[in-house]
Amino acid sequence: MRRKTKPSAPEVRSVLLPEGISRRLQEGKRVRGNLPMGGRLGIDHPVPFLLVHRDREDRSDASTATLLSGESAVLVVSTPAKRRPGSSDYARVVAQRLSEQFGAFLLLEVWGAEVTGAEAEKLGVEQAPRFRLIAPREDEAGDLIAGFEEALAKVRMRRQSAVVSVEYAAKCGRPGRKPLLRPSEARDLGCLRLGLEVLPIYRSASGDKVFPDVLRRFRREVSRALRRALYDFARKRTTHRPKHFHVLGRHAVVKAVWEVDGLLADVAERFDFLLLSTPANPRAAWNEFQRSRHAKAPRFLYRNLPFDSVRLKRRLYEVPIERIEDPALAVLFREKQAELDRQITMLAERNTARFLLGSVQLYGKVPQRALTAAEELLATIPSRARDAGARDVVDARGMYERALAEMAYYEGRWPRARAAVEIVDDLAAGMMVSSGRLLIGSDTRVPRSRVEALLQHEVGTHVVTYWNACAQPFRQLRVGLAGYEALQEGLAVLAEYLVGGLSRPRLRLLAARVVAAQCCASGADFLETYRLLVERHGFTQRTAFGVAMRVHRGGGLTKDALYLEGLLAVLDYLAGGGRLRPLFVGKIAADHLPILRELAWREVLAQPPLLPRYLDLPGVASRLEALREGMTVLDLVKESKR
Numbered sequence: 001m002r003r004k005t006k007p008s009a010p011e012v013r014s015v016l017l018p019e020g021i022s023r024r025l026q027e028g029k030r031v032r033g034n035l036p037m038g039g040r041l042g043i044d045h046p047v048p049f050l051l052v053h054r055d056r057e058d059r060s061d062a063s064t065a066t067l068l069s070g071e072s073a074v075l076v077v078s079t080p081a082k083r084r085p086g087s088s089d090y091a092r093v094v095a096q097r098l099s100e101q102f103g104a105f106l107l108l109e110v111w112g113a114e115v116t117g118a119e120a121e122k123l124g125v126e127q128a129p130r131f132r133l134i135a136p137r138e139d140e141a142g143d144l145i146a147g148f149e150e151a152l153a154k155v156r157m158r159r160q161s162a163v164v165s166v167e168y169a170a171k172c173g174r175p176g177r178k179p180l181l182r183p184s185e186a187r188d189l190g191c192l193r194l195g196l197e198v199l200p201i202y203r204s205a206s207g208d209k210v211f212p213d214v215l216r217r218f219r220r221e222v223s224r225a226l227r228r229a230l231y232d233f234a235r236k237r238t239t240h241r242p243k244h245f246h247v248l249g250r251h252a253v254v255k256a257v258w259e260v261d262g263l264l265a266d267v268a269e270r271f272d273f274l275l276l277s278t279p280a281n282p283r284a285a286w287n288e289f290q291r292s293r294h295a296k297a298p299r300f301l302y303r304n305l306p307f308d309s310v311r312l313k314r315r316l317y318e319v320p321i322e323r324i325e326d327p328a329l330a331v332l333f334r335e336k337q338a339e340l341d342r343q344i345t346m347l348a349e350r351n352t353a354r355f356l357l358g359s360v361q362l363y364g365k366v367p368q369r370a371l372t373a374a375e376e377l378l379a380t381i382p383s384r385a386r387d388a389g390a391r392d393v394v395d396a397r398g399m400y401e402r403a404l405a406e407m408a409y410y411e412g413r414w415p416r417a418r419a420a421v422e423i424v425d426d427l428a429a430g431m432m433v434s435s436g437r438l439l440i441g442s443d444t445r446v447p448r449s450r451v452e453a454l455l456q457h458e459v460g461t462h463v464v465t466y467w468n469a470c471a472q473p474f475r476q477l478r479v480g481l482a483g484y485e486a487l488q489e490g491l492a493v494l495a496e497y498l499v500g501g502l503s504r505p506r507l508r509l510l511a512a513r514v515v516a517a518q519c520c521a522s523g524a525d526f527l528e529t530y531r532l533l534v535e536r537h538g539f540t541q542r543t544a545f546g547v548a549m550r551v552h553r554g555g556g557l558t559k560d561a562l563y564l565e566g567l568l569a570v571l572d573y574l575a576g577g578g579r580l581r582p583l584f585v586g587k588i589a590a591d592h593l594p595i596l597r598e599l600a601w602r603e604v605l606a607q608p609p610l611l612p613r614y615l616d617l618p619g620v621a622s623r624l625e626a627l628r629e630g631m632t633v634l635d636l637v638k639e640s641k642r
Helices: 018-026 062-066 087-102 117-124 138-153 183-188 212-237 255-268 282-291 309-317 327-348 353-363 368-380 396-411 448-470 485-498 504-521 526-536 541-555 558-575 590-601 620-628 633-639
Strands: 031-034 039-043 049-054 073-077 105-112 130-135 163-168 191-198 393-395 421-424 431-434 437-441 445-447
Touching: 018 031, 018 087, 039 087, 049 087, 049 212, 062 105, 062 212, 073 087, 087 105, 105 212, 130 138, 138 163, 138 191, 138 212, 183 191, 191 212, 212 327, 255 309, 255 327, 282 541, 309 327, 327 353, 327 590, 353 504, 353 541, 353 558, 368 504, 368 558, 368 633, 393 396, 393 448, 396 421, 396 437, 396 448, 431 448, 437 448, 445 448, 448 485, 485 558, 485 620, 504 526, 504 541, 504 558, 504 633, 526 541, 541 558, 558 620, 558 633
Parallel strands: 049 073, 049 105, 105 191, 130 163, 421 437
Antiparallel strands: 031 039, 039 073, 130 191, 393 445, 431 437
């Protein structure tokens, strides 16, 4: 029985004193705790910098402090220091210990600009980001300022680039507050001081109103910019040699992250969206369709929903994602929360017109390039094309045995891989993977020439990425990050090509799914889609029925267009020099690759333990090399001999 993750109280940090901080830093240990005067200090791992935020004497500015919350070395002072030890004591001890370790140190103080008059009124509407960078002397920081300017200028919000100005002044800390370190102290400690004033486009001028969506996006942009600039400082001024600017981010993951990951995964694992939106009576529906002489749309039946949609949504939005300080992880969790919301709504609206509208929200409209490629494939590949030895088929029991043998290969390479294959009666699709289990429809009949390709599609891609996800700390990679389907299906179809099994009939079928999805999305009913496939594109009645059933299931599902679109995206990725291994880390979308690379650099994610067996098969390396040189989907048709 799965242990349920319960919401927990906010993380309790110990109270820090300068002596204890000095000792922990000297030992290379993590520092995380509250300050006696109010605020907190967090140093995830030794780095040659400290980011500081101090509130005004008369007012809190918690939203600006949030900009730094996900970074690896942060000092936040939430109230004026009225008793010792004060904020200067903490800044001093950190600068001393880390400067000794790295040969130099940077103290960067960040605050929100005071905005009045007409400019204050603009904070509630679209406005370009603006930064003011303050350094003590040009000869002291001149070689670094250009790097900070360049990094901050890349910050973009609402398609507007940031405006960055530079000033040189003896005092480079927050106006109205005493300097954290006197100039002489800073020189003795080998510490460079910089100030960064931020136009607070994420809140009102008074600070009493915060714009959460703007703050989240802006925090992500600022985080990336600061790490780039700090990487430049570390490489130029210190002995620290990070391999990438993302290495400067947090390595540790706090308790709130595990809680949110677990709660979201618990919701996701309450239902299988595709299984619940797929007809449970495919054989009976086909027989009914035949009896009507293909003149009446059959009635599709669906599995009962194993949840109450209102209660499940309540549970979904009780997940405390707002407690996630890490900008990269917050993005992934919020996207998944929104996707689960749409899926629950769609399942509650099966067999209504609203299901199709939800599908367009979830998967998007049929991409034009996929539609163009589909039409070209249908025009190029003759309808009479058949798989080689089409009458020599492997039945469900044969596929079951082949699948077990295929999975045994991976079990021998990673102990946590466990084969799970089932033959089921009420499965419309021939084969599908659900939570790492391979389900095989009892009516499945696969041409022997297509068996290897289908195994690499289902096991070599869908099962392997599930097992790899089990090696990662986040359950989200198992249940699937938001929008993962296109990349998954693109990889799966690529596997078919690499093992020489992407036949012409298979390409025609993928193309048929795209034009059928477009037909459905345009308002056509089941019979109109079926007749388009039979009369215009020459598909057999049984094949056309299967395709029409897939795109009209639930009320209209445009997911099937993603197979061809995903393949096109993977071809572009390989031609652009992309590597395959990162794509197998779990159920991910192409848009997530930058975030996942960041998490890998920060040692939050591990390398996937498994790669598909097919990569070692004869001929695969040469096919991959040809793809890297650039091939279109029509080139794949020429490569296919069947």
